[in-house]
Amino acid sequence: MKTLVLGDKKPLGARAADVAAGGRKRASVEGADMNRRTFLKASALAAGALVVPRLARGESAPAARPNIVYILADDLGYGDLSCLNPESKIATPNMDRLAKAGVLFSDAHSGSAVCTPTRYGILTGRYCWRTRLKSGVLGGYSEPLLEPGRMTVAALLRQHGYATACIGKWHLGLGWQHKDGAGEGAGGGKGKAKAAGGATADFSKPLSAGPHTVGFDYSYIIPASLDMDPYVYIENGKVVELPTSRVPDSPRPAYYRGGLCAPGFKHGTVLAELTKKAEAYIGERGKDKAKPFLLYFALTAPHTPHVPREEFRGKSRAGNYGDFVQEADWTVGRILDALQRCGLAENTLVIMTSDNGSHTQPLKLEEQYGHLGNYIYRGQKSDAWDGGHRIPFLARWPGKIPAGSTSDQTLCLMDLLATCAAIVGDKLPDDAGEDSYNILPALLGQATEPIREATVHHSINGQFAIRQGPWKLVLCKGSGGWSLAEKAVPGGAPPMQLYNMKDDPREQKNLYGERLEIVARLKALLEKYESDGRSVPKRR
Numbered sequence: 001m002k003t004l005v006l007g008d009k010k011p012l013g014a015r016a017a018d019v020a021a022g023g024r025k026r027a028s029v030e031g032a033d034m035n036r037r038t039f040l041k042a043s044a045l046a047a048g049a050l051v052v053p054r055l056a057r058g059e060s061a062p063a064a065r066p067n068i069v070y071i072l073a074d075d076l077g078y079g080d081l082s083c084l085n086p087e088s089k090i091a092t093p094n095m096d097r098l099a100k101a102g103v104l105f106s107d108a109h110s111g112s113a114v115c116t117p118t119r120y121g122i123l124t125g126r127y128c129w130r131t132r133l134k135s136g137v138l139g140g141y142s143e144p145l146l147e148p149g150r151m152t153v154a155a156l157l158r159q160h161g162y163a164t165a166c167i168g169k170w171h172l173g174l175g176w177q178h179k180d181g182a183g184e185g186a187g188g189g190k191g192k193a194k195a196a197g198g199a200t201a202d203f204s205k206p207l208s209a210g211p212h213t214v215g216f217d218y219s220y221i222i223p224a225s226l227d228m229d230p231y232v233y234i235e236n237g238k239v240v241e242l243p244t245s246r247v248p249d250s251p252r253p254a255y256y257r258g259g260l261c262a263p264g265f266k267h268g269t270v271l272a273e274l275t276k277k278a279e280a281y282i283g284e285r286g287k288d289k290a291k292p293f294l295l296y297f298a299l300t301a302p303h304t305p306h307v308p309r310e311e312f313r314g315k316s317r318a319g320n321y322g323d324f325v326q327e328a329d330w331t332v333g334r335i336l337d338a339l340q341r342c343g344l345a346e347n348t349l350v351i352m353t354s355d356n357g358s359h360t361q362p363l364k365l366e367e368q369y370g371h372l373g374n375y376i377y378r379g380q381k382s383d384a385w386d387g388g389h390r391i392p393f394l395a396r397w398p399g400k401i402p403a404g405s406t407s408d409q410t411l412c413l414m415d416l417l418a419t420c421a422a423i424v425g426d427k428l429p430d431d432a433g434e435d436s437y438n439i440l441p442a443l444l445g446q447a448t449e450p451i452r453e454a455t456v457h458h459s460i461n462g463q464f465a466i467r468q469g470p471w472k473l474v475l476c477k478g479s480g481g482w483s484l485a486e487k488a489v490p491g492g493a494p495p496m497q498l499y500n501m502k503d504d505p506r507e508q509k510n511l512y513g514e515r516l517e518i519v520a521r522l523k524a525l526l527e528k529y530e531s532d533g534r535s536v537p538k539r540r
């Protein structure tokens with residue numbers, strides 16, 4: 001961890017670009033060069049250091065239990081934020097001010113390159129590929145993915161006296177009840193579940209499973225992505241307004257699938273509605289400051305349909321997508337303002353991140369706007385390449401996290417559970433958070449060694465990659481996702497890809513044939529993680 005001052009100094013993104021081989025822009029100002037050298041040194045230290053899964057200082061729990069506000073954007077790319085990408089065509093002043101008041105991570109990863117599996121990992125601290133879902137995502141009618149009795153972040157914190165709320169996009173399956181005589185939904189595959197659940201679901205009956213059954217004592221959600229039916233709000237396990245009509249497929253680019261829809265559900269106002277709910281919740285919690293709270297706030301933006309409200313249209317330099325990112329940034333600002341207004345900002349850990357990389361290719365963001373949604377990283381949402389899962393990660397905790405700091409510690413979104421356990425001074429049982437590391441020392445600026453032994457990446461097609469220190473092994477040809485199908489890879493290509501992320505962060509030079517001993521070591525480690533059912537050492 002190297003503490004650097006943000007603000008009028010060179011943004012982290014510029015420094016990361018300089019670290020990157022063949023970075024687009026080189027620093028020209030002397031002061032910025034100094035920062036670059038400092039950052040290079042820090043990166044080399046982190047990347048080259050012996051990887052040991054132990055923590056340095058900072059393991060003791062802070063005295064006061066902080067509130068935790070976890071803001072999860074949907075498909076927001078590393079390169080979308082102006083604090084990470086100085087050439088971003090999108091203005092993100094509220095995310096930037098959050099970064100300036102806290103820490104900004106340059107090597108954070110989502111557990112998967114798509115929505116559902118990443119969300120499973122955030123809440124459980126366990127890789128989703130260990131569940132029934134081995135590839136793809138769930139639909140709006142799918143059966144619940146979270147296993148009954150499995151520890152979640154919400155359940156853990158509730159045990160420690162927290163009020164717990166889930167607001168926004170769920171996308172982890174729900175316990176829909178069915179009309180008399182109809183069977184349960186097929187579950188799993190989207191098509192089957194939709195056919196069985198959509199036709200037979202009884203929206204007037206309370207849901208048998210959802211956020212309200214896995215530890216959240218307040219929830220206000222939409223079932224899945226903003227482009228997946230049914231289009232309804234669900235509060236505490238009950239559909240707020242019945243979906244009495246159907247909407248057809250909406251044409252691209254503002255795409256969403258056709259299906260059942262509640263009269264009051266308007267795609268273009270969902271983000272604003274959810275923001276209002278989150279602000280109201282914070283307002284309520286402000287009246288009872290003795291009880292800490294968790295707010296898991298999953299935004300619906302900037303996923304399709306890109307439907308920014310009138311006041312945001314045409315305001316970015318990256319089309320509708322950029323405008324929608326700017327509306328998401330507005331949401332972040334509203335949350336920060338609400339915390340301040342309610343006197344909660346000081347004792348609240350705010351984390352802002354994204355569930356996977358930006359879906360850049362169909363948007364032609366680079367071609368049309370010169371905007372690199374995933375910055376210098378190869379590929380996009382869905383891929384095992386870093387564009388699929390290297391995501392923005394910002395955290396603020398006044399008086400605890402050094403303001404204006406940056407970190408190149410490798411972390412993964414599954415780390416939330418073990419980190420929350422450390423914050424409240426608890427120890428997880430061995431059947432919880434099997435892939436979750438406590439990153440509190442990195443948040444606090446006290447980690448001197450890499451925390452994670454290694455990190456597994458997973459693509460939409462179910463392909464694996466594993467990263468340890470500078471080395472990343474992608475266990476397939478192609479991207480593992482939508483960018484480059486395996487069958488499109490030229491003949492004669494090696495069966496896997498090995499990259500040195502320190503020297504080659506753009507994943508251009510496949511060293512598979514030259515470093516077979518590293519290939520073998522990483523492959524064996526991944527196999528061990530699979531067969532052990534865990535990647536974190538047993539805790540007792």
Ligand SMILES: [Ca+2]
Binds near residue numbers: 075114115303
């Ligand atoms: Ca997503």
